[in-house]
Each structure stands twice: as structure tokens, then as C-alpha cells.
Amino acid sequence: xxxxxxxxxxxxxxxxxxxxxxxxxxxxxxxxxxxxxxxxxxxxxxxxxxxxxxxxxxxxxxxxxxxxxxxxxxxxxxxxxxxxxxxxxxxxxxxxxxxxxxxxxxxxxxxxxxxxxxxxxxxxxxxxxxxxxxxxxxxxxxxxxxxxxxxxxxxxxxxxxxxxxxxxxxxxxxxxxxxxxxxxxxxxxxxxxxxxxxxxxxxxxxxxxxxxxxxxxxxxxxxxxxxxxxxxxxxxxxxxxxxxxxxxxxxxxxxxxxxxxxxxxxxxxxxxxxxxxxxxxxxxxxxxxxxxxxxxxxxxxxxxxxxxxxxxxxxxxxxxxxxxxxxxxxxxxxxxxxxxxxxxxxxxxxxxxxxxxxxxxxxxxxxxxxxxxxxxxxxxxxxxxxxxxxxxxxxxxxxxxxxxxxxxxxxxxxxxxxxxxx
Amino acid sequence: xxxxxxxxxxxxxxxxxxxxxxxxxxxxxxxxxxxxxxxxxxxxxxxxxxxxxxxxxxxxxxxxxxxxxxxxxxxxxxxxxxxxxxxxxxxxxxxxxxxxxxxxxxxxxxxxxxxxxxxxxxxxxxxxxxxxxxxxxxxxxxxxxxxxxxxxxxxxxxxxxxxxxxxxxxxxxxxxxxxxxxxxxxxxxxxxxxxxxxxxxxxxxxxxxxxxxxxxxxxxxxxxxxxxxxxxxxxxxxxxxxxxxxxxxxxxxxxxxxxxxxxxxxxxxxxxxxxxxxxxxxxxxxxxxxxxxxxxxxxxxxxxxxxxxxxxxxxxxxxxxxxxxxxxxxxxxxxxxxxxxxxxxxxxxxxxxxxxxxxxxxxxxxxxxxxxxxxxxxxxxxxxxxxxxxxxxxxxxxxxxxxxxxxxxxxxxxxxxxxxxx
Numbered sequence: 100x101x102x103x104x105x106x107x108x109x110x111x112x113x114x115x116x117x118x119x120x121x122x123x124x125x126x127x128x129x130x131x132x133x134x135x136x137x138x139x140x141x142x143x144x145x146x147x148x149x150x151x152x153x154x155x156x157x158x159x160x161x162x163x164x165x166x167x168x169x170x171x172x173x174x175x176x177x178x179x180x181x182x183x184x185x186x187x188x189x190x191x192x193x194x195x196x197x198x199x200x201x202x203x204x205x206x207x208x209x210x211x212x213x214x215x216x217x218x219x220x221x222x223x224x225x226x227x228x229x230x231x232x233x234x235x236x237x238x239x240x241x242x243x244x245x246x247x248x249x250x251x252x253x254x255x256x257x258x259x260x261x262x263x264x265x266x267x268x269x270x271x272x273x274x275x276x277x278x279x280x281x282x283x284x285x286x287x288x289x290x291x292x293x294x295x296x297x298x299x300x301x302x303x304x305x306x307x308x309x310x311x312x313x314x315x316x317x318x319x320x321x322x323x324x325x326x327x328x329x330x331x332x333x334x335x336x337x338x339x340x341x342x343x344x345x346x347x348x349x350x351x352x353x354x355x356x357x358x359x360x361x362x363x364x365x366x367x368x369x370x371x372x373x374x375x376x377x378x379x380x381x382x383x384x385x386x387x388x389x390x391x392x393x394x395x396x397x398x399x400x401x402x403x404x405x406x407x408x409x410x411x412x413x414x415x416x417x418x419x420x421x422x423x424x425x426x427x428x429x430x431x432x433x434x435x436x437x438x439x440x441x442x443x444x445x446x447x448x449x450x451x452x453x454x455x456x457x458x459x460x461x462x463x464x465x466x467x468x469x470x471x472x473x474x475x476x477x478x479x480x481x482x483x484x485x486x487x488x489x490x491x492x493x494x495x496x497x498x499x500x501x502x503x504x505x506x507x508x509x510x511x512x513x514x515x516x517x518x519x520x521x
Numbered sequence: 522x523x524x525x526x527x528x529x530x531x532x533x534x535x536x537x538x539x540x541x542x543x544x545x546x547x548x549x550x551x552x553x554x555x556x557x558x559x560x561x562x563x564x565x566x567x568x569x570x571x572x573x574x575x576x577x578x579x580x581x582x583x584x585x586x587x588x589x590x591x592x593x594x595x596x597x598x599x600x601x602x603x604x605x606x607x608x609x610x611x612x613x614x615x616x617x618x619x620x621x622x623x624x625x626x627x628x629x630x631x632x633x634x635x636x637x638x639x640x641x642x643x644x645x646x647x648x649x650x651x652x653x654x655x656x657x658x659x660x661x662x663x664x665x666x667x668x669x670x671x672x673x674x675x676x677x678x679x680x681x682x683x684x685x686x687x688x689x690x691x692x693x694x695x696x697x698x699x700x701x702x703x704x705x706x707x708x709x710x711x712x713x714x715x716x717x718x719x720x721x722x723x724x725x726x727x728x729x730x731x732x733x734x735x736x737x738x739x740x741x742x743x744x745x746x747x748x749x750x751x752x753x754x755x756x757x758x759x760x761x762x763x764x765x766x767x768x769x770x771x772x773x774x775x776x777x778x779x780x781x782x783x784x785x786x787x788x789x790x791x792x793x794x795x796x797x798x799x800x801x802x803x804x805x806x807x808x809x810x811x812x813x814x815x816x817x818x819x820x821x822x823x824x825x826x827x828x829x830x831x832x833x834x835x836x837x838x839x840x841x842x843x844x845x846x847x848x849x850x851x852x853x854x855x856x857x858x859x860x861x862x863x864x865x866x867x868x869x870x871x872x873x874x875x876x877x878x879x880x881x882x883x884x885x886x887x888x889x890x891x892x893x894x895x896x897x898x899x900x901x902x903x904x905x906x907x908x909x910x911x912x913x914x915x916x917x918x919x920x921x922x923x924x925x926x927x928x929x930x931x932x933x934x935x936x937x938x939x940x941x942x943x
Contacts, residue, residue, distance in 0.1 A: 112557045114547030115731075119539065121562070126536030135534045137569065138562035140543070147559070147580070154576045158569070288624075290592050290637060310593075311532060312675075320537070382811075382832065388818030389804075389811025392832040396810030397919055399885045401834075407842070408832025410804065410814040416829040449841075463821050493626030497819055 100272055101136040102128060103155040107167035107176050108252060109142040120165045120257055127266060132275035132324055143173040152183050152247070160244050163265070166252030168235035170215045177222065177238065180249055184242045186222035194227060195219035198234045228264045232256040237264065275324050278331045281356060282319040282342060283364055284349040285509050289317050295345055299338075306338045315505055316363055351512060365508045370398035372515045373405075373454075380511075381450035382408040383421055383442050385433065386460035386475060390504045407450050411442070421445025434459050434474055439487050443478035454511060455480040458503055463496040473499055477507050481514045522694060523558040524550060525577040529589035529598050530674055531564040542587045542679055548731070549683060552744045553692055553699040565595040574605050574669070582666050585687070588674030590657035592637045599644065599660065602671055606664045608644035616649060617641035620656045650686040654678040659686065697746050700753045702761060703778060704741040705786055706771040707931050711739050717767050721760070728760045737927055738785055773934060787930045792820035794937045795827075795876075802933075803872035804830040805843055805864050807855065808882035808897060812926045829872050833864070843867025856881050856896055861909050865900035876933060877902040880925050885918040895921055899929050903936045 104121050111118050121138045128135050136159045141147045148167075155162045167176030181188055198215055218235050221227060228237030233256040238249040248265055250257045284292065289312040293300065296319075299308055306323035319342060323334035339353060352364050373380055373395075382392045392408035395401055409420045414433055417423040423441040431437040442457040460475030473492040478485070490506070492499050526543050533540050543560045550557055558581045563569045570589075577584045589598030603610055620640055640657050643649055650659030655678040660671040670687055672679045692699065706714065711732060715722065721730055728745035741764060745756035761775060774786050795802055795817075804814045814830035817823055831842045836855060839845040845863040853859040864879040882897030895914040900907070912928065914921050 106560075111544075112547055112560065113551050114544040114549070114557075117539070117541065117544045118560075122533070122536040122539045124536070125534055129535045136564075137573065138528075138534065138540075138560070140560035142558075150580070151559070158572065293593055309532065311537070384811070387815070388827075389806070389814035389830055389832060392811035392834075393809070393815050393922075396832070396834055397922070399918060402887075405810070405832075405834045407835060407838035408811055408830075410811060410818070410827075410830025410832065412814075412818060412824060412827050413829060420829070465824070496821060500815075500819070 100161060100269075101134055101159040102161045102163060103137045103139065103159040104135060105148070105151055105155060105162060105164045106138070106140040106252075107143060107148060107164060108140070111140050111166075112142050119254055120252070123254070123258055124163060124165075124261065127261065128269070129322075130277050131266065131270050132273050132277050133269060143167060143175060145175045145179055148175060148179045149183060152179065156245060161246040161248065161269075163248045163250065165250045165257050168218070168237075168249060168251045170217050170234070174217075176249055177220070180238070180240055180247045181222040184222070184240050184245075184247065186224065186240065188220045188222055190216065191219050191221045191227065194221060194229075194236050197229060197236070201230075201234055228260055230256060230260060232259050239265075239268065274326060276326065276328065276331060277322060277324045278328070278335060279320055279322040279355075280335050280339060281354060282321065282339065282350055283352040283354075284317045284319070284346065285315070285351050285363075285365055285505065287317060287346060287349040292317050292319075292346060292349075296342060299341060306334050308338065308342075313363070315502060316365075351509070363505065365505055365512070366394035367398050369508045369512050369515075370395055370401050370404070372512065372519075374400050374403070376515065376519055377403070378454060378515065379404055379406050379450075379452040380454045380456070381406050381446050381452040383446040383455070383457040384408065384410055385412055385417070385442075385458055386462050387458045387500055387504050387507070388412055390500055391456065391458070391507050394504060394508065406452050409446065417442060417445075421449065434461055434470075434476065436476060436487055436489065439476035439478045440485070443480055443485060443487070447480045453482055454514075456507055456511065458507060460490075460492075460499070460503060462499045475499070475503050477503065477510065479507075479510055479514065481511075481518070486510075522583060522691075523556055523581040524583045524585060525559045525561065525581040526557060527570070527573055527577060527584055527586045528560070528562040528674075529565060529570060529586060530562070531566075531595075533562050533588075534564045541676055542674070545676070545680055546585060546587075546683065548733075549688065550691075552701055552729070552731075552742065553688065554695060554697060554746060555691060565589055565597060567597045567601055570597065570601045571605060574601065578667060583668040583670065583691075585670045585672065587672045587679050590640065590659075590671060590673045592640050592656065596639075598671055599642070602660070602662055602669045603644035606644070606662050606667075606669065608646065608662065610642045610644055612638070613641050613643040613649065616643060616651075616658050619651060619658070623652070623656050648690075650682055652678055652682060653685075654681050661687075661690065696748070698748065698750065698753060699744055699746045700750070700757060701742055701744040701777075702757050703776060704743065704761065704764060704772055705774040705776075706739045706741070706768065707737070707773050707785075707787060707927060709739060709768060709771040714739050714741075714768060714771075718764060721763060728756050730760065730764075737924055738787075773931070785927065787927055787934070788816040789820050791930045791934050791937075792817055792823050792826070794934065794941075796822050796825070798937065798941055799825070800876060800937065801826055801828050801872075801874040802876045802878070803828050803868050803874040805868040805877070805879040806830065806832055807834055807839070807864075807880055808884055809880045809922055809926050809929070810834055812922060813878065813880070813929050816926060816930070828874050831868065839864060839867075843871065856883055856892075856898065858898060858909055858911065861898035861900045862907070865902055865907060865909070869902045875904055876936075878929055878933065880929060882912075882914075882921070882925060884921045897921070897925050899925065899932065901929075901932055901936065903933075903940070908932075 167174045226239040235251040237260045240247045306321045309320045311318040323331045325331040389410045411417045422445045447455045457478040461470045475490040478487045589596045648661040657673040659682045662669045731742045733740040745753045747753040811832045833839045844867045869877045879900040883892045897912040900909045
């Protein structure tokens with residue numbers, strides 16, 4: 100079955116409202132194995148909607164139209180659908196009673212018209228979907244193998260009516276289930292990843308595998324279908340294992356959270372590792388200026404682990420808080436292995452935490468001085484071991500700072516992983 | 522001119538991502554007087570895209586396609602557009618160099634993935650739009666009176682390239698000029714703002730006025746049209762004055778930066794004020810955990826102003842760094858006016874900066890204790906004056922932390938403004 104989704108509403112074409120209905124419907128339809136062929140949005144215009152219906156049925160056998168079922172003259176969806184399938188309309192007393200009752204029960208809402216006969220006009224030979232969340236009934240029209248399903252535009256009404264009537268109606272047409280898992284990777288470029296798992300991407304059928312680039316990370320979606328959960332989950336687990344064998348080093352999370360979640364989950368993975376292993380941490384940030392601390396503190400339950408952070412952006416602060424020597428600053432400058440090491444020892448001595456992390460670097464050019472923008476040192480004290488790593492990063496100020504933060508979090512993640520591997 | 526917007530991407534059809542590109546483009550096109558006829562979304566499928574292009578040109582003379590310009594095999598937009606207008610492709614060395622440079626700047630290893638050559642293949646006789654925010658160049662193809670404009674799918678790239686190249690290109694097709702100014706407000710809800718300026722919103726013709734809610738801020742777009750800049754700017758200035766008279770207290774920036782810039786500009790406004798007035802600042806953050814420091818350090822030139830930040834998430838850190846007394850913590854708890862005051866005095870004594878700011882509060886529920894989530898204190902030492910403000914905020918953990926950060930920045934902004942008013 101192919102479905103086309105048509106949204107009706109000039110307010111969407113003007114960009115005044117964001118069309119969340121189509122992403123909801125697409126996701127729901129994908130979850131029951133139905134292929135969405137196309138989304139179309141048209142204004143409240145009869146000619147345009149009829150044209151879009153015609154275009155839609157060139158490729159699909161079912162069309163879901165949302166919006167344009169209101170009581171006013173520019174609501175034309177029902178009329179178009181009826182005309183398209185050449186149906187007459189009748190006045191449905193039962194629907195009219197339901198609408199009247201709904202309006203009576205919402206006396207405070209003055210937007211509801213009192214004598215609303217238009218919404219009770221129904222095309223003949225159709226299935227009426229009672230609207231318990233508003234006034235406009237939904238309608239299913241069938242003609243030969245073609246179906247038009249009409250749902251109201253307000254998301255609350257649309258979603259509830261889809262769940263209650265349309266999803267069961269469509270499910271009956273298919274008996275397949277779909278499940279997805281998401282793999283999150285850090286430190287690998289999308290094209291490099293694609294190169295490495297090309298053989299998987301090319302011959303995919305069930306499960307299907309898709310890549311999504313997200314800032315400095317990549318996400319892999321693995322979706323399998325079948326008739327029972329155990330089989331589907333097995334298909335997914337095998338495919339994930341196959342991917343893990345190739346790029347396992349870059350994977351930091353495998354879970355159910357999908358592409359809709361645009362946030363990096365690196366900090367929450369690290370926070371969980373700290374909390375679960377009762378590890379304490381302290382930070383001394385120059386170039387990242389509090390970004391590492393803040394991204395850790397974004398996570399609930401971190402208070403026992405996160406002991407202290409210093410934002411030592413100035414040299415004074417490096418000296419006062421971390422005992423960095425003026426002579427070291429003078430001799431090597433603030434962005435040097437030597438200063439990084441003194442910062443690291445300083446924060447470790449001050450806080451005595453299991454892990455200490457420091458950053459120093461140049462995020463942008465300074466006036467009257469030639470500096471090496473992108474030169475960065477990250478230092479980590481992990482239990483009794485010190486590491487200082489040097490980077491030469493490219494990008495604008497914020498990009499560089501974000502990269503240093505993610506790189507620092509990933510270094511911590513790997514050290515804990517190695518330590519608690521057994 | 523009629524425009525159809527086509528979005529390409531299976532991930533949109535699967536509902537994995539919300540299509541924000543179309544609402545952005547629709548709004549922007551409306552602001553320059555261009556009629557959007559239809560939105561269409563198709564998967565990464567050549568036949569379907571060609572069909573949609575055919576359908577689109579039945580009603581429109583210009584089609585903007587977003588997405589499907591990536592380096593992988595299922596990115597087929599450019600190939601379809603070329604085929605539709607029967608164009609050959611050539612390998613554009615200049616674009617390839619640009620892509621290579623961009624990739625080099627984003628990665629630490631210099632190996633350009635082989636398939637990125639694909640992004641430098643350009644249809645003959647087209648206008649190339651250089652992508653400064655990613656790898657895929659945009660392209661404008663013209664044939665007789667028809668135009669196809671290709672833009673990359675990632676919203677940041679798409680928005681910036683639309684602003685820089687496409688908007689001016691489309692504006693040239695009309696002899697009317699459109700100019701927009703953007704007013705940024707903090708501390709007022711969209712609905713309250715709408716109520717207050719309802720009379721302006723209702724009778725708008727030229728200029729047009731539109732509101733956009735952006736997280737905890739609101740943006741007002743004022744767009745005027747005409748044939749000469751002086752007249753247009755006068756229309757805008759008068760409308761801005763009218764709005765300022767009503768909600769001037771909430772306005773923190775009036776400028777040319779549009780809806781594309783989704784970042785709050787509060788921190789850059791505050792950073793500029795600090796730098797321009799040679800004011801120094803220090804922070805001691807508990808609930809915000811480095812977010813205030815980090816958002817200030819996001820801004821170039823801040824190194825002379827930002828002296829030091831402490832992320833004192835634990836009680837130990839509050840005592841060790843800020844001389845908060847154990848007895849005060851025991852008696853009043855860490856989230857109290859009394860502890861806030863000791864933190865404030867502590868950071869001021871430690872750093873002697875012109876401005877010191879502290880935060881303490883509960884961002885989420887803790888195990889085994891009944892706390893008042895959303896209770897927050899912000900303290901500011903501005904020169905010789907101390908202020909402690911209490912808040913009861915709503916939202917999830919990250920929302921609360923973000924609100925506190927913006928509120929703190931706005932308090933600093935107002936104090937500097939009052940002080941340097943004359």
C-alpha cells in the first residue's frame with residue numbers, strides 16, 4: 100500500500116504554523132509498515148486540492164487529507180473529496196447531534212459556531228469517524244481500490260482520531276510489525292562511515308539501515324519488520340553486531356531514541372558512567388570556559404560525582420586557583436603542554452577527584468598577536484595517570500569549543516570503559 | 522511568481538525529522554511578496570522526484586528543492602534537476618577545492634572521502650552557490666521561464682544560503698524592494714506580546730509585522746516594501762517606534778539578523794557591553810554549572826572582561842572556594858537566600874571584579890528528599906550593590922537551567938544599561 104499525505108491550509112503555506120501532523124502520521128504509518136509516498140501541502144483552494152488529489156492517485160492508492168474540515172466557507176476538503184469520487188452529500192442528523200452536544204459542553208469556547216450544519220453534511224456511502232475531541236467528524240471514502248481518509252487539522256483531534264479509528268483500519272490491510280534501533284557514533288565522518296559499511300548499505304532489505312549526520316556525530320538507524328517481536332529483534336541484533344564489528348570503536352550508545360532527538364548523548368553517557376561507578380570529577384576549563392562542566396551538569400544525579408569546576412579563562416585565574424607558575428606562562432604561553440600539565444596537577448591537588456580534566460587553547464584570533472587558532476591541549480588525570488593530548492582543530496570559535504568539549508567527554512568515556520572493561 | 526517547495530528525504534517521509542525548512546522558506550518568501558503554491562516532500566527516489574518536478578511546473582514557474590545534495594549514492598536531487606532540464610554535468614575544480622577545504626577544516630585527518638567528488642559535479646549553465654556552512658554547493662538552474670533552485674537539507678546550511686544568495690536573487694525578479702528588521706525580546710510570552718500589540722497585528726499592510734517564538738524569547742519581524750530605501754526605512758523606523766513605545770522594556774536588540782539565526786543573542790549583547798565599558802566579571806555557578814560562563818566565553822574579545830568562573834555544584838566547592846559557612850548550609854540548605862548571599866560575597870572577595878554573579882537552585886528532583894524543583898536564587902554584585910533575586914521556575918532540568926542563564930544575563934544587561942544610560 101502506498102499512502103500520500105495531503106495537508107490543507109494556507110497558514111501552513113505562509114509558514115505561520117509548523118506542520119507537525121505529517122511527521123506524526125509518517126512515523127505512525129512507518130511503524131505499521133506502510134510506505135508514505137509523498138507529502139503535499141496546499142492552500143484552502145478547491146482547484147489546487149483537486150489537482151493534488153489527481154496527482155496523488157497517480158502513485159498511491161490511499162490519501163490521508165488533514166485540515167479544511169471546519170465550518171467556514173474556505174473549508175473545502177470534504178467537498179473536494181466528495182466531488183473527486185462523485186458522491187452526493189446528505190445531512191447526517193446523528194453527527195449534527197454530536198456536534199451540538201460537543202459545542203454545548205464547551206460553553207467557554209466562543210470560537211465554536213452555534214448552528215453548524217455544514218460539518219454534519221456527509222458524502223454518501225462513507226464511514227463516519229466520530230470526533231470526541233472537537234466538532235469535525237472524520238470520514239473514510241472508498242471507490243474501487245482507492246481510499247480517501249479525511250481528518251481534522253488540529254493536531255490533538257487528528258492524532259486521537261488517527262489512533263482510535265484510522266490506525267486499526269489500516270492495520271487490517273497489513274499484518275507486519277516494524278521496530279527500529281539507533282546507533283550513535285562519535286569521531287567518524289559520515290562519508291568515512293558510509294565507505295566502511297557500504298556492503299551493508301547496498302544489500303539492505305530487512306533490516307533497512309540508514310545514516311544521519313548530526314553536527315560532529317553520526318547516527319545509524321536499523322529498522323526490521325516481521326510478524327513477531329522475537330524474530331524482528333533478532334534481525335536487528337544481528338545487524339547491529341555486524342556494524343559493531345566494523346566501527347565498534349566509534350559507537351558510544353545503542354538505544355531506542357530516534358532521529359527526533361537532536362541532542363548529543365555523549366555527556367549523558369559519560370555522566371551515567373561516572374555515577375554508576377561512583378567516580379568523582381573536577382574540571383579546569385580555559386578554552387571551553389565551562390562547557391564541559393555545564394554539559395555534565397545537564398544530567399540528573401550528577402551531584403555526587405561532579406565536585407568542582409574552575410573556569411580559568413585568565414592567567415590570573417590559572418595562577419590563583421591552579422598554582423600555574425608565572426614563569427611557565429611567560430616562558431611557554433598559556434596554550435602549551437607545560438601550562439596544561441601545571442593546570443592538570445593544580446586541579447588534581449585542589450580537588451583530589453578520581454578524574455580531573457583541563458582544557459587550554461586558542462578559539463579565535465587575538466588583536467595584535469599572531470596565534471595559532473585551533474591549537475588546543477586537553478589534559479586528563481585518570482586516577483594515577485596523567486595524559487596531555489595536543490590538537491590542531493579547524494572551524495569557527497564556537498565549533499572549536501564544541502569539538503574540544505566532545506573530544507574531552509569522549510576521552511573520559513574511553514578511559515572509564517577501558518578501566519571497567521572486565 | 523508562483524513557487525513550489527520540494528523537500529527530498531526519506532527521513533522526512535518516515536517522520537524521523539520534522540520539516541522545519543518549509544516553514545522557514547514559506548515565511549521568508551511571504552516576507553518578500555512571493556506566493557508559495559504548494560509544498561511537496563518525496564523520498565530519495567529518482568522517479569518520484571522527477572514526477573514531482575513535472576507536477577510542480579504545472580502550476581509554478583520556480584521550484585526550490587531542499588535536501589538530497591549529500592555525497593552518498595542515495596542523494597539524487599542534483600541528478601534529477603539536471604535530467605529534468607536536460608543538462609550535462611562537469612567536474613567543477615573550484616567547488617571541489619572549496620569542499621576539500623571545508624572537510625579539512627572539520628576533520629583532523631586530511632583524507633577527503635572519495636565520494637565527495639560527487640558534490641563537485643555541477644550541471645552546465647548553472648549558478649553555483651558556495652556553501653560556507655557545509656560541503657554541498659547550492660545550484661540555480663534556469664530554462665526559458667522556469668527555475669530550479671537547489672539547497673542542502675541541513676537547516677543551518679539551507680537557511681544561511683537562502684539568506685545570502687537565494688533571497689537577493691528572487692528579490693531581483695520583482696521591482697519592489699523589501700527590507701526587514703528584527704526585534705528581539707526577552708522576558709515576555711508570545712501570547713502576552715500578541716495581546717499588547719494586537720492593534721498593530723490586525724491592521725498591518727505595509728509594513729507587515731510577524732511574531733516568532735524562539736524558546737524563551739520572542740522575535741518580531743517588521744517588513745516594509747516600496748521602491749526606494751529611504752521610504753522603506755522610514756516606514757520600518759516608525760513601526761519600530763510604535764512597538765518600542767508599548768514593549769520597549771523587553772527589547773534587547775534591534776537588528777538585521779533574521780529568523781535563520783536561532784541562537785539567542787543575549788549573551789553577545791552582554792559580552793559587548795562588558796567589553797565596550799571595560800567591565801570585569803566573575804561567576805560562581807551551582808545550578809547553571811558553567812552555562813553562564815560558557816555563553817559569555819562564546820564571544821570573541823571577552824578575555825579582558827571574563828576573569829574567573831567557579832562551578833561550585835557541590836557544597837565542598839561552595840565552602841572551599843567561596844567561604845560559604847557549613848553552619849549556613851546546614852541551617853538554610855544550599856538553595857537559600859542566605860547561602861546565595863555568602864556565595865556572592867565569596868566570589869566578589871575572591872575576584873574583585875566589577876560584576877559578580879552567582880546561581881543556586883533545584884533543577885530536578887533528588888532521591889529520598891522532597892525539594893522544591895524550580896526554586897532558584899540569582900545574586901549579582903554590581904560595583905558596590907548587592908542584589909539577590911528569588912524565582913520559582915517551571916520546566917524540565919535543561920529548560921530550568923537555560924532560563925536561569927538567560928535571566929542572569931538579562932539582569933546584567935539591565936544593570937549596565939541603567940548605569941551607562943546617560
